[in-house]
Amino acid sequence: MITQIEVGGIPTVLAPTTGQMHAGLAFRVGFADEPLARRGITHLVEHLALHAFGVADYHYNGATGTEYTFFHMQGAEADIVAFLNGVCTALNDLPMHRLPTEKEILRTEENTRGEGPTEALPLWRHGARDYGVATYPEWGLSGITPDDLRAWVAHYFTVENAVLWIAGPAVPAGLDLRLPHGSRRPAPAPSSALPVRPAYFPGPSNVVAWDAVVERSTSAGVFSGVLERALFRSLRQESGLSYTVQAGYEPRAGGRAVITAFADALPEKQGAVLGGFVDVLASFRLGLVDEADVTAVVNQRVEELTRAEENGTRLPGQAFNLLAGRPVQTVENLIAEVRAVTAADVAAVASAAFADGLLMTPGRTGADWAGYTPAPRDSDSVVDGTRYPSLEDQGVTFVAGDRGVSVVGDGSAATVFYDQCSVLLTWPDGARRFVGHDGIQVTFEPSMYANGHAVVPALDARVPRELWAAMPARDPRRIPVPNPAAVAPPAEAPAGKAWPVVVLVALSPLFLFFGGFGLLIGVAATADNDEVALEVTIAAVFLAFAALAGWGIVWAIQKLRR
Numbered sequence: 235m236i237t238q239i240e241v242g243g244i245p246t247v248l249a250p251t252t253g254q255m256h257a258g259l260a261f262r263v264g265f266a267d268e269p270l271a272r273r274g275i276t277h278l279v280e281h282l283a284l285h286a287f288g289v290a291d292y293h294y295n296g297a298t299g300t301e302y303t304f305f306h307m308q309g310a311e312a313d314i315v316a317f318l319n320g321v322c323t324a325l326n327d328l329p330m331h332r333l334p335t336e337k338e339i340l341r342t343e344e345n346t347r348g349e350g351p352t353e354a355l356p357l358w359r360h361g362a363r364d365y366g367v368a369t370y371p372e373w374g375l376s377g378i379t380p381d382d383l384r385a386w387v388a389h390y391f392t393v394e395n396a397v398l399w400i401a402g403p404a405v406p407a408g409l410d411l412r413l414p415h416g417s418r419r420p421a422p423a424p425s426s427a428l429p430v431r432p433a434y435f436p437g438p439s440n441v442v443a444w445d446a447v448v449e450r451s452t453s454a455g456v457f458s459g460v461l462e463r464a465l466f467r468s469l470r471q472e473s474g475l476s477y478t479v480q481a482g483y484e485p486r487a488g489g490r491a492v493i494t495a496f497a498d499a500l501p502e503k504q505g506a507v508l509g510g511f512v513d514v515l516a517s518f519r520l521g522l523v524d525e526a527d528v529t530a531v532v533n534q535r536v537e538e539l540t541r542a543e544e545n546g547t548r549l550p551g552q553a554f555n556l557l558a559g560r561p562v563q564t565v566e567n568l569i570a571e572v573r574a575v576t577a578a579d580v581a582a583v584a585s586a587a588f589a590d591g592l593l594m595t596p597g598r599t600g601a602d603w604a605g606y607t608p609a610p611r612d613s614d615s616v617v618d619g620t621r622y623p624s625l626e627d628q629g630v631t632f633v634a635g636d637r638g639v640s641v642v643g644d645g646s647a648a649t650v651f652y653d654q655c656s657v658l659l660t661w662p663d664g665a666r667r668f669v670g671h672d673g674i675q676v677t678f679e680p681s682m683y684a685n686g687h688a689v690v691p692a693l694d695a696r697v698p699r700e701l702w703a704a705m706p707a708r709d710p711r712r713i714p715v716p717n718p719a720a721v722a723p724p725a726e727a728p729a730g731k732a733w734p735v736v737v738l739v740a741l742s743p744l745f746l747f748f749g750g751f752g753l754l755i756g757v758a759a760t761a762d763n764d765e766v767a768l769e770v771t772i773a774a775v776f777l778a779f780a781a782l783a784g785w786g787i788v789w790a791i792q793k794l795r796r
Contacts (some may be wrong), residue, residue, distance in 0.1 A: 325387055455535070
């Protein structure tokens, strides 16, 4: 049975366990709280707080999630006390000398982390804010300073924003969780980048994924299990189209929950997998819920709850409930709620989930035929401003205006307004990338536009410095340059053709004069027997001058033709 107490002013849930003692300290802060320009700051705090423990004889860990960050340890009472006290000590005085090293460790960790099959869904649903931030790389790491970290800790890692869970007989002696005081920080309100739902967007060719945000409830949790069974039966057992089929239920602090599902697919079978996936969702929408599936999931949930109560693994979830302002529930009440779920309850959740659904279709497939609306991929407006045609692709134009920036080309446009910019990525070579609240991105490569580097300072001046995120220098080979074959030679200024015109005007009469008289004198010399040598010499001189004038005329004509 779970008991609620306080330890050092921190709400605590305590329950006996059949296994080794374990405990955790959690805070109501996660990726969803981070501005995109400071993406990674919570993860960095977690790493710095754990640095002092190094290699230990006991199992400990920390984790940063969407809404919560926690530190967990399993072992003897004395070890748990040393660990939790040490975490609090570190949070009060983070080892800032480790900052450069921990940043590099986090970059390495991110580089080796694979993308999950449902990872793109939050970005398309929420854009580049709150619950969509977790989809993005930890762009903010390079610019985070010791003062930023201290301010973040003072705001979120406080007594009032913490909760403790202990799976064991009692609170261990010597536990002294000294943290700064502050306020409870509610989870952010979810934003939306979807004007219409249900919606879809194209994803990788080897997976179909879907999610929906519904009211948090026991029946919604049961629905996720029933959905997984139905998808598994249809796509794997009956048709053999998929190998991995999964569904999940993730409660949120604000009284909502996210249901996700995905199925893998061979590229050549993507259409069939999509069709089977959509058919299962449609059948639920129509209320076609198998009673046997509901019974099986209910029994499974009851067994899981009973086992979790015995070994103490139900405690973290109840601790998170406290941080979200929800009451701690007894296992008996939870089991009663689960047993009360009916097929009609599941069908009601399914109907609400379908209406809110976001579907990731494989490859180039679509889902208009199934009642889904394409999610926005482009902007519906272009800013007014100065236009800069691309040096390589005449169909692409960058527009810099007073209100924002746009890139226009191929019949589409991407626009980010300055007052709706989540982050400005800056590279030492001058490249800039604007990411809007809706997730739309506009990239400016100065080398690809005439006088591009002269435009950069004006762009930078439009975005507040707190929204900047500095990127590491790029390998020169990765900096784009225009294809010489695609770049037209620069137009010569009219003044540059003045000299060839002068030469042409001046030499043309001379060419005609010397050439004409040279020919006449030469002809006369052939008909006159007197002074032939003198006349031939004069004719040769005149013709030589004519040849020089002719060479000048040819040069001038060639210049004018360029």
